[in-house]
């Protein structure tokens with residue numbers, strides 16, 4: 001293990017921690033005691049969010065004590081049941097070769113952004129496919145690695161759950177085939193639970209043939225990876241750094257792009273503010289990102305910019 005570069009070990013442990021968190025999320029649902037807490041407007045937290053975060057953060061802290069880990073649910077008790085700790089890194093992932101540019105980083109260069117359960121609103125309403133666990137790894141403020149685990153995905157063989165990973169300069173794994181979206185149509189994916197007039201006016205300007213309204217930033221990125229949508233467009237504040245770090249890294253490792261609605265990449269360093277006030281604009285591999293960005297009306301961009 002120690003012979004692998006730090007970034008490889010961090011992503012490999014993030015994969016096993018995300019898988020363990022996915023089991024916890026399924027267990028909480030099966031028990032049926034969701035323990036819902038209202039954190040604010042359209043902003044819920046459940047026992048699954050809390051337990052999954054404790055599992056992931058405690059596991060990462062134990063293996064990488066000097067790495068800053070920031071979780072959506074804030075500071076939590078990290079004395080967890082021993083069976084929640086993940087002790088093994090994902091050995092399949094470790095067979096990949098680390099890109100040269102990421103070989104010599106130190107623990108101080110890293111920040112790990114944890115969204116223990118993305119799509120909480122959908123989780124409480126039974127849209128279980130929309131739920132993901134997101135672990136994003138940033139190096140010197142840039143999103144470079146990520147894990148998107150989908151705990152309720154059913155595989156062809158009848159197994160449950162899948163884990164998609166991506167590292168910039170290496171590629172992605174855990175999902176196949178990575179198709180490009182259909183020619184001749186333009187399909188946009190967006191929020192189902194956080195829409196507003198500005199979100200809608202950006203969508204209208206794009207004149208899509210179809211709009212898919214689904215929950216979670218992670219799930220919308222999966223739709224781009226699977227060729228189900230060309231673009232993810234959300235012209236509003238609401239997402240935070242833990243919502244976009246892993247999605248950005250995975251999508252860009254596959255040749256897509258994720259920025260705010262003005263076309264700027266987010267930064268993910270230790271001291272950044274959590275809110276992504278600039279919204280989200282992401283395109284799948286093979287889609288002309290610049291063309292989509294140009295179609296977002298100036299008035300939408302100006303309205304969002306004024307609130308930055």
Ligand SMILES: Nc1ncnc2c1ncn2[C@@H]1O[C@H](COP(=O)(O)O)[C@@H](O)[C@H]1OP(=O)(O)O
Pocket residue numbers: 041042043044072115117118119120121190191192193194195214215216217234237238239240243
């Ligand atoms: N207004 C908001 N308040 C809190 N979280 C938000 C808000 N808008 C978006 N999010 C987070 O971003 C994710 C993607 O947004 P959407 O599903 O609306 O497209 C949501 O699942 C939620 O993450 P989470 O479920 O982890 O709290």
Ligand SMILES: [Mg+2]
Pocket residue numbers: 043044045072120
């Ligand atoms: Mg939340």
Ligand SMILES: [Mg+2]
Pocket residue numbers: 115117118119217242243
């Ligand atoms: Mg989220």
Ligand SMILES: [Mg+2]
Pocket residue numbers: 049072115116117118119120
């Ligand atoms: Mg969450």
